Amino acid sequence: MTFMTENSALPSPQAYAEAVTTAVAASAAYYGDGTTPLGDDEYDELLRAIAAYEETHPDEVLAQSPTGKVAGGAVQGDVPHSVPMLSLDNVFDADGLAEWAAGLERRLGRPVAGWCVEPKLDGLAVAARYRGGRLVQVLTRGDGLAGEDITHAAAAVLGLPPVLTEPIDVELRGEVLLTTSQFEEANRIRLAHAATPFAHPRSGAAGTLRAKDRPYRIELTFFAYGAIGLDELGHTALLEKLAALGASTAAGTAAAPMWCATMEQVQERIDVIAGLRAELPFGIDGVVVKADAAEDQLRAGNGSRAPRWAVARKLSAEHKVTRLLAVEWNVGRTGIIAPRAVLEPVVIDGVTVTYATLHNPSDITRRGLMIGDQVYVYRAGDVIPRVEAPLVDQRTGAESPIPLPEACPRCGDAIDASEQRWRCVRGRSCQAVASVIYAAGRDQLDIEGLGGTRAVQLVEAGLVKDVADLFTLTREQLLGLERMGETSATNLLTAIETARGAALSRVFCALGVRGTGRTMSRRIAAHFGSMAAIRAADADTLAEVDGIGTEKARVIAAELLELAPLLDRLQAQRVGTQVTEPQKPASDTSDTSDATDGEGTEGGPLAGQAVVVTGSMTGPLAVLSRNEMNELIERAGGKASSSVSKRTTLLVAGEKAGSKRAKAEELGIRILDPEEFAVLVADLLPTDGAL
Numbered sequence: 117m118t119f120m121t122e123n124s125a126l127p128s129p130q131a132y133a134e135a136v137t138t139a140v141a142a143s144a145a146y147y148g149d150g151t152t153p154l155g156d157d158e159y160d161e162l163l164r165a166i167a168a169y170e171e172t173h174p175d176e177v178l179a180q181s182p183t184g185k186v187a188g189g190a191v192q193g194d195v196p197h198s199v200p201m202l203s204l205d206n207v208f209d210a211d212g213l214a215e216w217a218a219g220l221e222r223r224l225g226r227p228v229a230g231w232c233v234e235p236k237l238d239g240l241a242v243a244a245r246y247r248g249g250r251l252v253q254v255l256t257r258g259d260g261l262a263g264e265d266i267t268h269a270a271a272a273v274l275g276l277p278p279v280l281t282e283p284i285d286v287e288l289r290g291e292v293l294l295t296t297s298q299f300e301e302a303n304r305i306r307l308a309h310a311a312t313p314f315a316h317p318r319s320g321a322a323g324t325l326r327a328k329d330r331p332y333r334i335e336l337t338f339f340a341y342g343a344i345g346l347d348e349l350g351h352t353a354l355l356e357k358l359a360a361l362g363a364s365t366a367a368g369t370a371a372a373p374m375w376c377a378t379m380e381q382v383q384e385r386i387d388v389i390a391g392l393r394a395e396l397p398f399g400i401d402g403v404v405v406k407a408d409a410a411e412d413q414l415r416a417g418n419g420s421r422a423p424r425w426a427v428a429r430k431l432s433a434e435h436k437v438t439r440l441l442a443v444e445w446n447v448g449r450t451g452i453i454a455p456r457a458v459l460e461p462v463v464i465d466g467v468t469v470t471y472a473t474l475h476n477p478s479d480i481t482r483r484g485l486m487i488g489d490q491v492y493v494y495r496a497g498d499v500i501p502r503v504e505a506p507l508v509d510q511r512t513g514a515e516s517p518i519p520l521p522e523a524c525p526r527c528g529d530a531i532d533a534s535e536q537r538w539r540c541v542r543g544r545s546c547q548a549v550a551s552v553i554y555a556a557g558r559d560q561l562d563i564e565g566l567g568g569t570r571a572v573q574l575v576e577a578g579l580v581k582d583v584a585d586l587f588t589l590t591r592e593q594l595l596g597l598e599r600m601g602e603t604s605a606t607n608l609l610t611a612i613e614t615a616r617g618a619a620l621s622r623v624f625c626a627l628g629v630r631g632t633g634r635t636m637s638r639r640i641a642a643h644f645g646s647m648a649a650i651r652a653a654d655a656d657t658l659a660e661v662d663g664i665g666t667e668k669a670r671v672i673a674a675e676l677l678e679l680a681p682l683l684d685r686l687q688a689q690r691v692g693t694q695v696t697e698p699q700k701p702a703s704d705t706s707d708t709s710d711a712t713d714g715e716g717t718e719g720g721p722l723a724g725q726a727v728v729v730t731g732s733m734t735g736p737l738a739v740l741s742r743n744e745m746n747e748l749i750e751r752a753g754g755k756a757s758s759s760v761s762k763r764t765t766l767l768v769a770g771e772k773a774g775s776k777r778a779k780a781e782e783l784g785i786r787i788l789d790p791e792e793f794a795v796l797v798a799d800l801l802p803t804d805g806a807l
């Protein structure tokens with residue numbers, strides 16, 4: 117959206133003209149085949165901006181402006197409507213609704229005699245003409261005055277009976293949509309016919325209603341909410357009559373229309389319907405409030421675009437358009453390799469969405485998704501957001517194909533791509549290999565000689581299925597492996613022996629508990645002092661460690677419980693029990709009230725300092741990994757952190773220090789280069805590299 121910013125006012129006649137052109141084009145696409153580049157929220161915002169401009173510049177209103185017109189004036193039809201098919205005015209919150217209701221009552225000069233509250237079905241309005249009880253013609257809304265004849269589509273529309281229960285002349289009005297299951301089925305069918313899947317149900321319904329000569333049939337659903345020829349009935353009575361005639365109405369759904377005496381009840385019902393939204397078997401984009409009584413409707417009358425006796429309380433869009441930035445591949449516990457979309461963050465229904473599921477690799481290829489694409493993202497309630505489709509006409513040429521992994525992203529072995537869902541050939545043991553490699557890593561147990569191939573070998577041979585098994589390996593077992601000579605075996609066993617005495621923080625980190633990387637592991641180790649104390653901690657106690665929120669604490673506690681058998685075996689092997697954490701005298705966990713800054717050793721050269729390290733280290737510090745730097749800082753009584761903030765007191769800036777240095781300068785924080793810092797902590801520097 118080139119010119120749209122939040123709540124933007126259009127700054128010039130050019131911007132206004134451009135906005136009008138964009139809105140008309142979007143509308144034409146929206147009501148045509150549904151391929152609009154704008155999300156509904158964006159379209160509505162654009163229309164508000166246009167209306168606002170027109171209000172302050174009444175002389176400049178363009179003839180093609182979408183305001184005040186059904187369908188924004190963007191579509192036409194050639195079959196005149198018996199009575200205009202109108203749109204609805206919108207309100208966006210409870211206040212807007214109350215204001216609208218008050219306005220209506222002022223116009224009537226009396227209180228409204230009851231309301232009807234019903235779902236705003238997210239499909240397309242149609243008029244279905246019956247003569248003598250037989251369906252003779254179906255029309256789209258078009259520009260409200262004339263529509264397109266889509267009688268050919270009627271046979272595939274559930275809920276739109278070919279014959280009514282009474283032989284009357286009547287015109288039913290209602291919405292045609294794809295239910296969720298019809299939408300899924302439609303896309304299955306589309307894919308089977310090598311057609312692009314529908315981006316979302318509404319555009320699928322639009323495309324299907326107008327399509328002719330398709331080699332396949334897609335089923336739709338009709339819900340009636342109005343009629344021409346039964347005008348004497350109030351709305352609730354009308355809905356009952358429509359159902360009795362054999363048409364489907366929303367009455368049978370959880371979001372059934374409800375008569376309400378007061379605005380309070382109306383508001384309550386709106387909340388209920390909005391709350392049901394995610395579970396409804398069809399999409400709604402709002403809730404419609406109508407004055408129920410026929411006399412109230414007649415007296416209020418209709419405007420040129422919308423009736424005055426009804427209004428749509430819009431709900432925020434569940435579909436948003438955003439950019440696909442990247443695709444990540446995650447391997448599940450059973451070895452399933454699943455793609456995940458990384459999106460330009462977009463707020464959907466009040467929640468910022470950054471990731472969305474992509475179903476499986478073949479889905480990506482069939483949809484022809486590309487990195488950089490504008491995509492439709494869907495999110496409703498607690499549903500995991502998903503990417504539905506790319507907006508192919510929005511491509512700029514800068515998009516690039518999504519690279520599919522050639523090897524398991526976790527263990528590096530081959531991928532079994534014979535099924536829709538890809539899987540690491542190693543299946544469940546993929547996890548074992550990956551967890552052993554992780555545990556042996558430099559920042560964990562630092563077991564040299566236990567890289568990818570060796571870990572794979574040990575797991576394949578059935579000698580190792582987790583980190584605890586490493587400590588029971590024997591020389592004979594190792595020598596039984598291919599390409600394992602005496603020297604390698606000795607080296608590996610020695611490295612493992614050294615790891616047995618690794619600091620608690622490293623042993624803990626080696627467990628690979630979710631959400632506990634190097635820094636967090638150090639904090640936890642320093643806080644509790646022993647594995648036994650960590651294991652004894654419940655979620656509340658864990659939450660007292662700096663940086664662990666209640667949510668994360670619960671996850672960690674649950675995982676520790678799961679890891680109990682492994683931890684028992686590690687303990688039996690005396691792993692992580694010989695050496696207490698160097699940072700801090702064994703912490704007494706009963707005093708937890710002020711544990712948040714408790715990592716530092718009192719009196720060290722960095723006591724009370726909050727230190728951030730950035731750039732690459734030189735001089736005596738060059739050999740240290742970032743994790744080892746952080747350990748050093750904590751041994752020196754300081755607190756290590758990864759980002760510069762107002763609380764930072766010292767930045768160690770090495771070569772190629774970038775934004776962190778700039779920020780520290782801006783905040784006036786003391787900055788040392790690695791050599792200066794090395795002098796400060798000289799006493800604590802390792803002499804042999806072993807930390």
Ligand SMILES: NC(=O)c1ccc[n+]([C@@H]2O[C@H](COP(=O)([O-])OP(=O)(O)OC[C@H]3O[C@@H](n4cnc5c(N)ncnc54)[C@H](O)[C@@H]3O)[C@@H](O)[C@H]2O)c1
Nearest residue numbers: 142143146152154155156159187203204236237241341404
């Ligand atoms: N994304 C885009 O590019 C784009 C373009 C044009 C329009 N739009 C969307 O469409 C909206 C305007 O479209 P519109 O003119 O079709 O109006 P609308 O969707 O805001 O409301 C009117 C329509 O609601 C439908 N409706 C559903 N349930 C109903 C019920 N129970 N009773 C009465 N009517 C019911 C009818 O089809 C009626 O014509 C905009 O607010 C925007 O969100 C989006």
Ligand SMILES: [Zn+2]
Nearest residue numbers: 524527540546
């Ligand atoms: Zn794998």
